[in-house]
Amino acid sequence: MKKLLLIASMCFLEFSYAQSHIISQINIEGNKRTKTSFLKRLAFVKEGTVIDSTKIASDIRRLKLLPSVANANYKIEFIDKGTSRLTYIIEENFAIIPGLNIATDNNGEFAFRTSIFDFNFLGRNQIIGGFYSRDVFDSYGAFWEAPNLFTRKLGIGVNYQNLISQEPVFFENGDDIDYRFANKAFEIKLQYEPNFHNRLELGLSIGSEDYEFLQSNTNLPTGVPAKLKATKIAVIGEYEYNNIDIHYQYQNGFRSILTYRLVTGSSGENDLLKNFFIGRNDFEYFKRIGDKGNWANRLRLAYASNDDSPFAPFAVDNQLNIRGVGNTIDRGTASIVINTEYRHTLYERGWFVLQSNAFIDAGSWRNPGGYLGELFDGSTVKFYPGLGIRFIHKRIFNAVFRLDYGYDVGNNATNGIVFGIGQYF
Missing domain, CATH: 2.40.160.50 (membrane protein fhac: a member of the omp85/tpsb transporter family)
Incomplete structure (x- = not known):
């Protein structure tokens, strides 16, 4: 019982000691291609704040969600006069x-x-x-997304796609008609991450949709359109x-x-x-x-x-x-x-x-x-x-x-x- 009380007391004292320390430095190790300034920008913990294990754990989880990070960890080094050094250790992905x-x-x-x-x-x-x-047909597309372009929370995404495929269309009368489906679209979006x-x-x-009946062994039934086009x-x-x-x-x-x-x-x-x-x-x-x-x-x-x-x-x-x-x-x-x-x-x-x-x-x-x-x-x-x-x-x-x-x-x-x-x- 005395040993348990001693261990508990030591843990409490160590926790209290850590909580009273100010983070004077934040370092990042292991990142080769990912910018250190970008990673620090995403982090909740900032220099000059008191050590908070909850916020550090949140930073570790946030770093693990990045495509460029395979795994993340941290260490704290106590310097002197109530100050400490926090280091995030990154295992970087090839991206x-x-x-x-x-x-x-x-x-x-x-x-x-x-x-x-x-x-x-x-x-x-x-x-x-x-x-x-x-x-069956050729399609292509291009994408760019910058989730943290403007601030650590606000970004943008842009893409263009020209998709062409053979699509089966099923009408109420039971007819199964193959169409050439062309969908061209340009898209822009804002991305916001509050936490x-x-x-x-x-x-x-903004785009267009175009359906065109494909000639095959199936004749076009009465009342079924040969072509359809719409701006969307x-x-x-x-x-x-x-x-x-x-x-x-x-x-x-x-x-x-x-x-x-x-x-x-x-x-x-x-x-x-x-x-x-x-x-x-x-x-x-x-x-x-x-x-x-x-x-x-x-x-x-x-x-x-x-x-x-x-x-x-x-x-x-x-x-x-x-x-x-x-x-x-x-x-x-x-x-x-x-x-x-x-x-x-x-x-x-x-x-x-x-x-x-x-x-x-x-x-x-x-x-x-x-x-x-x-x-x-x-x-x-x-x-x-x-x-x-x-x-x-x-x-x-x-x-x-x-x-x-x-x-x-x-x-x-x-x-x-x-x-x-x-x-x-």
Whole structure:
């Protein structure tokens, strides 16, 4: 008992001693490309303030969320006369990332997407880059984001995309028509981060949508348009609550991401491409299991107000929600998707991690022209369990090479392999 009291007293005295010390210096070690001035600008703790372990812990968590930081720690050195030196120790990521996704397109032919992004542009964790893809047709895009350009809380993002694809459109009479879909858009948005748990975006998108019937073995049914074109203006927004702690490949905590889009414009031809609202919320929960396990979960709820339009915004696709289902096999105007998986580290040495993955992907959709009850009556449910493998480089940002195999346990079962970069969610 006396020993416990002595230990408790020593801890209290040490805590009180630390709390009374002023931080006279803040140093950062380990950063090579990331600017020291940028990291100090983000930190809550400033020189001349009293040591606060809560604020230091917040800084460590904030640093770990940066693309350029693989891991972060700190040390405190007491100098004299009530002053101390705080040092943040950074393990820096390599942040210039090429990307390559390979799949089959809607014609059963070879499709790919190649990209290159720098997630630490100018040493300030700005994102700049672009992509080119071939999926029946050619598409490309360019992006620049500077989340802390104006202040530590306020930034900007700009992007342009020219996306062209072959899209199946499902009409009420049962016709399944393939269209060439071209979507060109320029987008600018403000990004605001009031604290390290919350982030908001508000932006404006100006673009055009163009649908053109593709000549095939299917004749164009009566009353189905051969071409559709519309100019669109959209107000876009996003709110993220993030309370996830990251330690290399492991995540623990909760995140919610709400995105919305108010679309208005004119087609000048008919009302099939009319004004509408799109909303989606991803709820994510991660839990460490022992030393090597990680349980990951995502619930995605999505709704669009253009419920009677055949041009539905939510796709059923390998890369988006259901692994093994195929490449954009269907579309809907509302959806509920649940992804749950257990990740287990099989081997870890230095920078390399080999991770296994067992998952279940399930979801239901409201068909164009359908009713919300379709989400719950079982008529549109898809259920795909599967297994996967991950090859992870701990010192390169988002360098997770994944390979998953999903299998449908329902009627008319399908299966497929899905390859990509980055965790599925």
